[in-house]
Amino acid sequence: MQDFERFASDFVRGYGLTHAQFDIIATLGNTSGMSFKELGQKTLITKGTLTGVVDRLEQKGLVVRKRCTRDKRLYFVRLSCEGESLFNEVFPKLTKQGQGLFTGYTEDDFVRLETTLAGLKHAIANSRS
Template sequence: MTPEEAAREPFMTLIRELVRTYQAFESYAIPDIRRHGFNPAEFDVLMTLGNTPGMTLTELGESTLLFKTTLTSVVDRLQRKGLVQRVPCEEDRRRTYARLTEKGEATFREVFPAHIVHLKERMGQIPVRERNRLVKALREVRSYLDG
């Protein structure tokens, strides 16, 4: 197959639209995340740990989909900001928990609802039936990719 033929594959339209949609979402969401003083990876970790008693670093990595090396540096930065603490597991010294500090909890309680309000300005415009249809369609696309 030549590059020209590959570019004309019928499914490429779907791929282009998925990428453009993700880029549009990032273009809307990331400036708000930065306004709160975070980069997207830090924000992801902070929001994932919010409303939890903490997670092992392995669980946190699976929940955020960050690479282990990236996750370690993100947790380090959040720890330096006083938002996250590492807590050794008493039952298994090989495991470490990441947990929000009091300052981290306060930040989560402030930033998470504010970001949701920001997202709702655009995402809330999509009628419920249409949102449900889109969620179903995206899950179906993901099922093909998951194999």
């Protein structure tokens, strides 16, 4: 897993982004945006780190942060036009490069992997009981 993160990080660094910054851009891509809380849950970036990463993306003009009109304590984050353009350029390229990593795997390999991961997910969920 760390090798794949390194692969993705090296790729997005070519666009002037850190791995965490691209994680946020990829999560916000093809959405109308989301709250900080939802963004943190989907990216697994801690609240303190998330604020700093969003600050830097906002400074780059890639995201827009707005205060929620219903609850002034909450913020809503969405991609700016520039952020959408970057997402639409980088995400397909990264996905295509990533697909190359899996060319040696068969459909049966993926079915076995999916079954194994589903079992692991089930075991983790049941361990909380």
